[in-house]
Amino acid sequence: MNHKKMQRMLSAFVDNELGEVWTKLVQEHLVECASCQQRLQELRSIRARIRDAATVDLPDNFLYSVQRSIRREEQESVMWLGTERFARNVVFALCVLVFGVVAFGSLLEPQPTLGEDRYISGEPSDSAAHAVLGSEQVISKEDVMIAALSK
């Protein structure tokens, strides 16, 4: 039996997973192979450390403290959700309020729009207004007054 094949069997040998025949073959190889003996020691050491890590003693109240921590986290998240919902409602109410104030304000104060179109189309037959308005690009209140007075 060759060395490489034996080395691959060592893990199963440590775990007692080999049948009677293979166990005997591995044992015979181990007697004459220092390399496989060393590998066997490493595997047994690893198995022992894994076993030790798995058997950690937990304090008696471990389960209780875990449950308490989970419950506290849940309560905090619920509280935070309530705060978040409240803040969202406040922001929404402020948006509605600002929108309402702006809309109501613009209803109360209709902005007079001074534009050439309004005066020309409003008084298409007023040649004096056309004369004044047509000569300048920008219309001021004075232009409108002049146009109205010189009619």
Ligand SMILES: [Zn+2]
């Ligand atoms: Zn060997």
